[in-house]
Amino acid sequence: MVQYTRTGFDASFTALSDATRRGVLEQLGRADASITDLAEKFHMTLTGMKKHVGVLEQAGLVTTEKVGRVRTCRLGLHRLEEETAWIERYRQLWDARLEELDKVVDELKRKERVDGRKKRK
Amino acid sequence: MDARRESEPTPMKNRTTVERKSEREVVVTRTFNGPARIVFEAWTKPELFRQWWVPKSMGMSLLSCEMDVRVGGKYRLEFAHGDSQAAFFGTYKEVTPHSRLVWTNEESDEGSVTTVTFEEKGGKTLLVMHELYPSKEALDAAGTGAAYVMVETFAQLDELLVTLGASVGGS
Numbered sequence: 374m375v376q377y378t379r380t381g382f383d384a385s386f387t388a389l390s391d392a393t394r395r396g397v398l399e400q401l402g403r404a405d406a407s408i409t410d411l412a413e414k415f416h417m418t419l420t421g422m423k424k425h426v427g428v429l430e431q432a433g434l435v436t437t438e439k440v441g442r443v444r445t446c447r448l449g450l451h452r453l454e455e456e457t458a459w460i461e462r463y464r465q466l467w468d469a470r471l472e473e474l475d476k477v478v479d480e481l482k483r484k485e486r487v488d489g490r491k492k493r494k
Numbered sequence: 495m496d497a498r499r500e501s502e503p504t505p506m507k508n509r510t511t512v513e514r515k516s517e518r519e520v521v522v523t524r525t526f527n528g529p530a531r532i533v534f535e536a537w538t539k540p541e542l543f544r545q546w547w548v549p550k551s552m553g554m555s556l557l558s559c560e561m562d563v564r565v566g567g568k569y570r571l572e573f574a575h576g577d578s579q580a581a582f583f584g585t586y587k588e589v590t591p592h593s594r595l596v597w598t599n600e601e602s603d604e605g606s607v608t609t610v611t612f613e614e615k616g617g618k619t620l621l622v623m624h625e626l627y628p629s630k631e632a633l634d635a636a637g638t639g640a641a642y643v644m645v646e647t648f649a650q651l652d653e654l655l656v657t658l659g660a661s662v663g664g665s
Contacts, residue, residue: 386517389517390517460512460513460514463512463520463522464510464511464512464522465551466551467510467512467522467524467623468510468524469549469551470546470547470548470549471508471510471522471524471526471546471621472507472549473545473546473547473549474526474533474536474546475507475508475526475527476545476546477536477542477545477546478526478527478528478532478533478536479527479528481528481532481535481536481542482528482532485532
């Protein structure tokens with residue numbers, strides 16, 4: 374399901390605004406990891422890393438799954454695709470809008486030609 | 495992009511490109527088959543502006559459009575979208591005839607700044623629209639300007655996109 378909200382998009386930006394969280398994404402791009410792994414890798418407390426992962430999870434950039442005692446994190450590609458979709462939607466809106474502008478420009482050009490013939494500028 | 499030669503008439507429609515320059519900026523570009531003077535006019539005369547700013551596909555209607563296009567002048571657009579209404583307003587910061595327009599969005603304390611440039615080459619005009627948000631937080635807060643209106647719009651476009659199917663990545 375494509376579920377796009379402004380909140381979601383903002384959450385992505387917030388999530389991506391932090392160097393550690395970008396590092397975590399990069400790391401998860403290579404392999405799934407547990408929160409403990411990530412905390413170690415980024416020299417951080419478990420609590421600190423949990424918070425970062427929470428932000429990423431909320432933004433849909435990461436998904437986590439608890440198996441036994443271990444919470445495994447992996448990249449939530451869905452959100453990244455949505456980012457691309459956001460750009461595409463933005464483009465579609467502007468394309469529709471500027472397509473209309475095109476018509477207005479054509480019309481003005483036509484008018485100018487007609488007026489130009491009637492009265493020399 | 496602007497180094498490309500524009501000598502041949504192109505029957506194909508001009509392409510709109512969108513690029514996110516940073517987490518605070520979005521840039522839209524497109525070429526128009528007309529002089530900058532005319533394209534600029536269409537951006538600065540309300541009676542022309544309202545003919546294209548709200549295409550039918552947006553599913554919104556423009557209730558009013560006031561534009562006082564001069565430095566320090568205000569604009570205000572009011573939209574209806576189903577039962578809800580939205581206003582889009584701000585101030586013109588720069589008005590350089592036929593080449594540059596800068597305005598702010600003032601729906602919130604941290605609105606975006608939009609810069610539109612018109613560059614004429616061989617009878618065609620390259621339009622570049624740049625939207626800058628003052629901070630990440632401002633973008634987080636989004637409720638501003640174009641983004642606000644567009645997100646409203648997207649809610650409607652979403653349905654269409656879903657109908658169009660997997661063309662946006664199959665998610």
